[in-house]
Amino acid sequence: MYGWTGKMLRVDLGMRSTKVEQIDEEILSLFLGGRGLGAYLVYTEVDPDIAPLDPENILAFCAGAMTGIRVPTGGRASMSTLSPLTGTIFDGNSGSQFGVRLKWAGYDALVISGRADTPVWLEVDEEGAQIHPADDLWGLEIPEAVGQLKPPNSAVVSIGPAGENRVLFASIADESGRCYGRGGVGAVMGAKNLKAIRASGKARAAIADQEIADFVKYEAGKMVKASPRTSQGLPEFGTSVLVNLMNWYGVLPTNNFQIGEFEQSEKISGERLRDEFLTKRSACWSCPIGCKRITKTKKEKGEGPEYESIYALGSSLGIDDFEIIIEANYLCNRLGMDTISCGATIACAMELVQRGALDSELAFGRADLLLDTVKDIAYRRGMGDQLAEGSKRLSARYDMPETSMQVKGLEMPAYDPRGMQGQGLLYATSNRGACHLRGNMLGPELLGAPKMLDRHTPSGKAGILIVLQHTNAVIDSIGMCKFVNFAIGDDFFARLMTSITGREYEAQDLQLAGERIWNLERLYNLRVGFTHEDDTLPPRFLDEPLKEGGSAGHVVHLAEMLADYYRFRGWTEDGVPTPRKIAELGLAELAKEQSHA
């Protein structure tokens, strides 16, 4: 087998058993690996009736065909599970070296089930897996835990106190903050009493045609160098380059999306991050772009913050103290929490206070309370215990669901959809909830990549979004980074896949694979009980136009786009894939098996 290893390592923590299985190459070919393979595993193995924190849930770390192979951005991998935050099928995607090392240990997938009686950590190498006690690691922050386990030539991911305390947006991360960040995957790991996983190995997947692969890599490298986004913007500023731009467009969420521009955006901008806090630029494994930031405040140093974290812990809270925002980001990384959901949940609490529903000191602009609030959430102390459940549950508790800026329970990323119609449709339809990484419309609606569309028109957005959703599913599944898509497209991915795996892929084959993955995720969510009524947005975006800024006067015209979206997808008016569509994607047998299960 080329590209993939064809092997899966299974660990049952309850039974304390491990075994290596072969993966059918046809499954790898159909679902590509990574997110696609993870979706297949969750779909076939996780009973949709279980609670996500039950031992029966799985953590499926899945590498793609490109993971661990020296192609541009070939350092990524996925982690799939049933999310405790959203209740949907969920996958996190990370540039941590863990995926690379897992692949080099000889596995396309590591599937963990069961629950250990006491805290454990897991060692994975070419010989299989070993379960070790982790009583002395339990309670440690992520860098300390990883530091104790990480010899050279290995990679370790761990949960922090937030995962141990089952914070519903706890993450899994390495020592530098590269994480499987969203959806509470860290809480699933914590519920299994699994503190950390170490992977090491020297096995390299075979490459079918090295000469062609080298040529395609060379051409891809040229494209990366030619794009101002991948050769200049992201390397120089990291993702924080977007702060001022999004503010200019009037889509920088401020005060829990009550406003679309932040007057103090310069204070929290990428320019300021570069000039005053940046100490080093860095990159994930095999990445020629290098958007990773190593930064330093007066008190400490760490990685980040990303643009999304700056919004969530900054503008959305009305906070312009960049030192505090950066330190809150470090804190989330160390404690193991998704910065977006953490910040957005605090923003929800602030709005509840603003409306008089919640009695707390929290208020927009109160930077002085931020660090303690983040800690309280991770340790579930005081009000933090309520916030640890995420904004959907928090707002419901106070009978103000409209203050939670989420879809399907997942808090929104840093783009107000009132200034980007297609992004609104993306949030509403994403299988894992409000997410910008499932088919980001940032490119066509704001950056002109590949072409600039009218961001305010709903017309035509459904068709384009569907293609992007498939492309993003492909990128997540083959083990590359979405940023490379600013420079290269499906045809490059297809040529890479062909040369690496030896199987013939054309661009349309990958689009079909992306569609297959998307539909499988949808089918699983339908089994869980989600319906078309969940494909919506918080009422603020549908009814309340922004009052000022670059997107003033606009709301999201969701109903119009959604009807197109279902029709273009070949789904029913209720958003259900038709039997014909399921058959066309080669999912009929799979869907039938599960309906009988």
Place this chain on the structure above:
Amino acid sequence: MLDQFQRFGSDLFYRGLTSSHGGNMSVRMGDRIIITRTGSMLAHLTENDLIEIGLHEDDSNIMLASSELVVHRAIYLNTSALAIVHVHPPFAVALSMCVEDAIIPMDSEGSYLFRKVPVLHAETTVGSKEVAKIAAQVLREYKIFMLRGHGCFSIGPVLEEAYQWCSSLEESCKIGYYTHTLRAAQAAISQRGLGGLEYRKHADDYQEW
């Protein structure tokens, strides 16, 4: 400012000097540059297609600026240029691949305006630091140069002049192409007579009419 970009952008496209989404233009205003957006259509520029960015330093707008910004910056920093046009004129690009290191205009106007136009070679030709370095040097002596197989960069104190050099170079290359083609035809005629090329009966006899 927008009206100038629109006027010359439109001319560049409709005169066939570049493709629908090809080419870029900029002007320097002190320490700032106004440059066309990456992927913009020169024939249909709007306000959002003009991106302001620093001459010396990047800012957030780097995400929107033309991929050739690196070359524009190097030119501004090393020459007295205040405006730059970069397009892909087809006759000039074709000719650049048929000569060693310079295009020498044959026509009177081209010869008067340019005398010669250097042709530079580089491995990567889009948004290339290598091109930026050599472009900045060559434009200290010339007002336009060709990047082999890619396109031309021209400079001026205003956009109109930079546009003029592109337009004139392409015209010279066209004249050169037509001249060579017609000369080749003439050579064929002198070898084989008009009848060798003509479709009409008695073609050679028309000389005597």
